[in-house]
Amino acid sequence: MAIPGTPTRRAFLKGSAAAVGAVGLASHPLAFALAQAFPSRNVNVVVPTREGGGADRNLRAFTGVWKKYLKTNFEPGFYPGASGRVGYEVYMGKREADCYNLIFGNMGPELLNWVVQKPTFDINDYVYFGRVDTDPGCVFVGAKSPFQSIDDIVAAGKKRKLNVGTSRLAHPASIGILALGEHTGAQFNLIPLSGGKNTVAGAVTGEMDFSVLTSGAVAARGDAVRTLLVFNDKNLLGERLDNAPTMNDHFGTDLPPMLSSRAFAIHTAAIEKHPDRFKILQDTFKQVFTDPEYKPVVLKAKGNWEYINYGGIEECKAYAKDIFEIGERFKPYLTGKS
Amino acid sequence: MELQLDLYGPLFLHTLSYWWVIFPSIFLGLLVGAIPGFSAANTIIILLPLTLVMDVEVGLIFMVALYCSSRMGAGIPAILVNIPGTAGAAATPLDGYPMTKAGRGQQALAMSFVASSLGGLLTTVLALLTMPWLAQVGYYMHSVEMIVVMLFGISLIASIAARDTLKGLIAGFFGLMIGSIGADHVYATPRGTMGFLELYDGVPLIPALVGLFAVSEAFLVIEAQSILSRHSRDLLKTAGWSATLEGARIALARWWHITWNSIIGLVIGVIPGAGASIASFVAYQQSRTYSKIPEAYGTGHPEGLIAPEAANNGVTAGTLIPLLILGIPGGATAAVMLVVMQYHGVIMGPHLFSDRPDLGYGVFMAMAVTYLIMSFTILPLSRYMSKVTLVSTAYMAPIIIAFTLVGSFVPREYMFDMALGLVFGVIGYIARKTGYHVAAILIGVILGPLLEQYFLRALKMSEGDISVLFSSNLGNVLWVALFVTVLTPFALDYKRRRQRAAHG
Numbered sequence: 001m002a003i004p005g006t007p008t009r010r011a012f013l014k015g016s017a018a019a020v021g022a023v024g025l026a027s028h029p030l031a032f033a034l035a036q037a038f039p040s041r042n043v044n045v046v047v048p049t050r051e052g053g054g055a056d057r058n059l060r061a062f063t064g065v066w067k068k069y070l071k072t073n074f075e076p077g078f079y080p081g082a083s084g085r086v087g088y089e090v091y092m093g094k095r096e097a098d099c100y101n102l103i104f105g106n107m108g109p110e111l112l113n114w115v116v117q118k119p120t121f122d123i124n125d126y127v128y129f130g131r132v133d134t135d136p137g138c139v140f141v142g143a144k145s146p147f148q149s150i151d152d153i154v155a156a157g158k159k160r161k162l163n164v165g166t167s168r169l170a171h172p173a174s175i176g177i178l179a180l181g182e183h184t185g186a187q188f189n190l191i192p193l194s195g196g197k198n199t200v201a202g203a204v205t206g207e208m209d210f211s212v213l214t215s216g217a218v219a220a221r222g223d224a225v226r227t228l229l230v231f232n233d234k235n236l237l238g239e240r241l242d243n244a245p246t247m248n249d250h251f252g253t254d255l256p257p258m259l260s261s262r263a264f265a266i267h268t269a270a271i272e273k274h275p276d277r278f279k280i281l282q283d284t285f286k287q288v289f290t291d292p293e294y295k296p297v298v299l300k301a302k303g304n305w306e307y308i309n310y311g312g313i314e315e316c317k318a319y320a321k322d323i324f325e326i327g328e329r330f331k332p333y334l335t336g337k338s
Numbered sequence: 339m340e341l342q343l344d345l346y347g348p349l350f351l352h353t354l355s356y357w358w359v360i361f362p363s364i365f366l367g368l369l370v371g372a373i374p375g376f377s378a379a380n381t382i383i384i385l386l387p388l389t390l391v392m393d394v395e396v397g398l399i400f401m402v403a404l405y406c407s408s409r410m411g412a413g414i415p416a417i418l419v420n421i422p423g424t425a426g427a428a429a430t431p432l433d434g435y436p437m438t439k440a441g442r443g444q445q446a447l448a449m450s451f452v453a454s455s456l457g458g459l460l461t462t463v464l465a466l467l468t469m470p471w472l473a474q475v476g477y478y479m480h481s482v483e484m485i486v487v488m489l490f491g492i493s494l495i496a497s498i499a500a501r502d503t504l505k506g507l508i509a510g511f512f513g514l515m516i517g518s519i520g521a522d523h524v525y526a527t528p529r530g531t532m533g534f535l536e537l538y539d540g541v542p543l544i545p546a547l548v549g550l551f552a553v554s555e556a557f558l559v560i561e562a563q564s565i566l567s568r569h570s571r572d573l574l575k576t577a578g579w580s581a582t583l584e585g586a587r588i589a590l591a592r593w594w595h596i597t598w599n600s601i602i603g604l605v606i607g608v609i610p611g612a613g614a615s616i617a618s619f620v621a622y623q624q625s626r627t628y629s630k631i632p633e634a635y636g637t638g639h640p641e642g643l644i645a646p647e648a649a650n651n652g653v654t655a656g657t658l659i660p661l662l663i664l665g666i667p668g669g670a671t672a673a674v675m676l677v678v679m680q681y682h683g684v685i686m687g688p689h690l691f692s693d694r695p696d697l698g699y700g701v702f703m704a705m706a707v708t709y710l711i712m713s714f715t716i717l718p719l720s721r722y723m724s725k726v727t728l729v730s731t732a733y734m735a736p737i738i739i740a741f742t743l744v745g746s747f748v749p750r751e752y753m754f755d756m757a758l759g760l761v762f763g764v765i766g767y768i769a770r771k772t773g774y775h776v777a778a779i780l781i782g783v784i785l786g787p788l789l790e791q792y793f794l795r796a797l798k799m800s801e802g803d804i805s806v807l808f809s810s811n812l813g814n815v816l817w818v819a820l821f822v823t824v825l826t827p828f829a830l831d832y833k834r835r836r837q838r839a840a841h842g
Contacts, residue, residue, distance in 0.1 A: 189801065
């Protein structure tokens with residue numbers, strides 16, 4: 001049962017349903033004619049992470065192509081802090097709901113944030129409408145670690161509690177390792193290390209027995225680390241992730257993919273007020289994925305093309321449902337009340 | 339990893355041929371380092387589009403030169419107007435600014451430049467010769483060991499409190515309390531944020547730094563016509579090149595002091611997550627502890643200025659070692675450099691030195707060349723820079739306040755941080771007027787959250803078992819060293835008093 005005032009899956013899905021309805025309205029021919037004026041100025045994008053990081057690179061690559069279809073420029077504003085909360089609070093509190101203001105967030109960690117600590121705004125008031133990528137979490141060790149496979153880790157975890165580095169507790173990769181522990185009986189002690197950089201350092205220097213993180217960041221570390229398990233249906237990066245098995249394949253589990261997923265979101269009110277504008281945003285957003293220019297841009301920014309993965313409102317809704325459910329399941333652990 | 343010493347000579351000459359990149363980067367670095375709130379990291383981020391289109395070697399040399407010179411630049415306003423440009427320069431004004439107030443600003447700048455260049459150059463050479471072994475430090479310095487390192491820095495509060503125990507300790511605990519504001523490091527539960535979302539990540543360092551030091555200083559100096567007394571003004575006005583040379587001579591005469599403090603910086607820099615702020619406080623504390631005249635610290639003592647400046651420049655080479663050898667950035671600037679290198683397809687890590695030795699060793703060569711060039715080009719500037727202090731406070735105070743407020747805003751771009759800078763300015767002003775030491779508050783604000791982070795991590799790993807603090811051999815050695823360090827001043831003081839009594 002949800003605690004009163006806590007954002008719930010149902011509430012979030014209600015907002016998404018409103019968005020789906022609005023799309024239906026916008027498909028009317030008159031609405032399309034009225035929408036021709038949009039956009040008449042630049043589109044602002046709130047980014048709830050630091051400039052120069054993964055989200056920045058991802059956004060630059062994507063909007064570099066999107067602007068061609070939307071026929072306008074994008075102006076990013078970076079609001080890091082409080083695990084992304086500052087950016088969302090700024091977006092919801094200070095940006096007008098007019099389709100000229102978007103937010104580009106990481107759905108997984110940020111939705112888990114709302115499960116663990118409720119925001120000051122109603123989460124129905126914004127909707128994810130455009131997924132750019134899906135980056136699964138993974139288990140990895142430093143190059144010098146004695147653990148050679150995930151079976152070694154599980155066997156050791158049955159003898160003693162292993163310390164596991166993670167960027168923060170409320171993270172899909174943290175949930176993945178908790179689920180592994182639940183399934184195998186191995187004991188894991190999650191240690192939040194405040195960010196990916198420290199999480200990698202924890203594994204490489206041997207302070208942690210191993211770490212969990214999004215696999216895109218781990219693959220970028222080359223030979224300094226060794227990947228042992230991926231929380232996805234398939235190891236899409238293959239050799240770059242040391243051909244590590246997936247959890248469901250290796251352990252016969254039915255865990256939904258534990259993904260970080262960067263996506264654009266918009267005010268629900270903007271969709272209701274300007275369904276025509278929203279339709280233009282959606283249509284042009286989708287066009288980027290089939291544009292031949294996009295892949296070279298992603299590769300140049302050292303992104304993993306295998307993780308580029310279009311998703312509309314429906315896909316984002318399904319993802320949010322999974323994250324909320326599994327977040328609620330592990331909430332006592334994530335909040336220290338287990 | 340094996341060192342390829344035969345590469346060093348040709349690579350040095352090759353890097354020297356990039357002087358046309360290094361010169362402008364040095365001056366840009368000095369400028370951004372001197373402006374509070376700006377740093378090498380955020381400048382590289384701002385110039386990211388430019389860095390990404392540069393040739394990888396040029397880009398790397400540009401970033402390294404900027405990084406080194408910004409570290410030196412941060413010390414300039416710290417010495418002249420009591421505004422540390424970054425947290426790494428927070429210990430610099432403790433003795434640098436009293437020297438300026440005494441009309442020895444030019445000398446102080448020269449000392450700082452020599453200590454920085456020499457410390458940076460020395461540690462770069464050391465890094466080039468010992469990096470495979472230095473990289474191993476990260477494997478041994480874990481949370482428990484870092485707790486002790488933090489306590490070395492925090493024990494400075496006790497040294498400051500030695501002059502007025504009660505006020506020193508109150509100021510230190512006040513700083514530690516402010517440092518504990520923000521979401522806790524494990525469950526992210528907000529504490530003491532007073533409902534401000536902007537405080538969830540803790541009190542931002544730059545507004546605290548510039549508020550406590552600079553804004554409070556501006557409030558104070560406006561009460562007088564000049565920062566300097568009449569005598570100090572006359573001294574500065576008549577100072578010629580000899581003052582610069584005298585400053586350089588004083589610093590060079592303390593070459594051993596520069597050496598061991600820069601090595602402290604190098605070793606702390608190698609530890610992922612540690613940085614210049616820790617190194618400079620630890621170096622200052624160590625310097626004071628083993629000085630024959632500890633009571634002179636805080637009054638404009640040359641060694642009190644040389645120690646933190648040598649240490650924070652020693653950190654520069656240190657932070658790049660884990661980045662290049664382990665693929666782990668040792669600090670914020672190194673993290674941004676990692677992004678740029680990845681964009682160019684360069685994978686940092688154990689294979690870099692065999693795959694691209696020109697880049698692996700080239701980083702340190704660029705650093706060595708930068709420090710060499712800086713030692714010749716920056717020193718003469720001390721004469722002109724020091725004249726800033728002759729400006730009337732009627733102009734100086736508003737300029738300080740304007741610059742520091744902009745500096746507060748820059749790192750996170752929150753208006754809130756400008757207000758916070760002013761709040762800390764008022765706190766600093768009250769503290770100074772009532773005899774509380776703002777440095778003690780600042781040590782708590784800077785090192786308190788780091789200490790808490792390592793402490794909670796160690797406890798979480800041991801599931802609450804406090805004996806974890808004494809569970810590692812290296813940690814236990816450091817504990818003993820800490821106790822020796824804390825007790826030494828008392829022992830030396832006792833010895834001195836006995837000697838004085840014996841001499842009647």
